[in-house]
Amino acid sequence: MAAVARQVTEYVEVAGHGVFRLTPVPKRALARIVDGLIIVIAFFLLTGFFFQSGLILDLILIALMANLYEFLMVGIIGRTVGKIAIGARIIRSADGTKPKFTDSFMRWLLPGVVGLLPILGALGSPLVLISPVFDSSGRRQGWHDKIASTLVVQQV
Numbered sequence: 190m191a192a193v194a195r196q197v198t199e200y201v202e203v204a205g206h207g208v209f210r211l212t213p214v215p216k217r218a219l220a221r222i223v224d225g226l227i228i229v230i231a232f233f234l235l236t237g238f239f240f241q242s243g244l245i246l247d248l249i250l251i252a253l254m255a256n257l258y259e260f261l262m263v264g265i266i267g268r269t270v271g272k273i274a275i276g277a278r279i280i281r282s283a284d285g286t287k288p289k290f291t292d293s294f295m296r297w298l299l300p301g302v303v304g305l306l307p308i309l310g311a312l313g314s315p316l317v318l319i320s321p322v323f324d325s326s327g328r329r330q331g332w333h334d335k336i337a338s339t340l341v342v343q344q345v
Contacts, residue, residue, distance in 0.1 A: 201328055201340060206285035209342040211329045212277040214321050217341055220271030221318060227270055228255045256301050264293035276344045282328075288339055296337035 202208050232251050262269040267287035268278040279288055279296070288296065304314035320331040321341075328340060 201282075201342075203280070203282065203285040203340075209280065209285065209340065212275070212341045212343055214319075214329060216275045216277065217321060217329075218319075220269065220275045220277060223271035223274050224258065224269045225255075228258055231258075252304065256297060256304075260293050260297040260301075263288055263296060264290040272341070277341055278344050279339050279341055282330075282338045282340050288337065292337045292339055296333050296339055299333045299336050 200208050200210050228251065232247075232254060236247070236250075259269060263279055267280070272278060280286060281288055281292060300314045300317040303317055304310040306313060317332050321329045321334070324330050330340065334340060
C-alpha cells in the first residue's frame with residue numbers, strides 16, 4: 190500500500206483578500222497553555238485560592254469560565270490572550286476578517302459540547318483541539334475551525 194503524502198503549507202490565500210501565514214500547530218498549543226493558565230489563575234482569584242464548593246462544582250465552574258473566555262474573546266477581538274502572546278489571530282476563511290459572534294459560537298460548539306459528554310468529553314474535547322495535526326487540506330484547520338470556517342494565522 191502506497192503512503193499518501195500530506196501537504197502542509199505555510200501560507201493560505203483568501204480569495205480577493207491576500208495571503209496569510211498559517212500558525213504552526215506547536216504555537217497554537219502554546220497559546221492554549223497560556224489561555225489555560227489564565228483561566229486557572231482567574232478561577233483561584235474568584236474563589237479566594239480555595240476550593241469552596243467541592244470538586245464537581247469547581248470543575249463545572251472552570252469549564253464554564255474556559256468556554257465563556259474562548260467564545261467571548263474570539264467573538265470580541267478575534268483572538269485570546271494566548272493567541273496575542275504568540276502573535277496569532279483567528280480569521281474567517283471566506284474574507285479574512287475577524288470572526289463574528291456566530292463564527293465564534295460555531296468554533297466553540299464542537300469542543301464545548303463534546304467536552305460536556307460524560308467520560309468521552311475528557312478525551313473528545315482535547316482530540317478536537319489537536320485535530321489541526323490531522324488536517325489533510327494543508328490549512329491546519331481543526332475540526333472546530335472547519336465547522337466555523339475559520340483559520341488561525343500569524344498577525345502581520
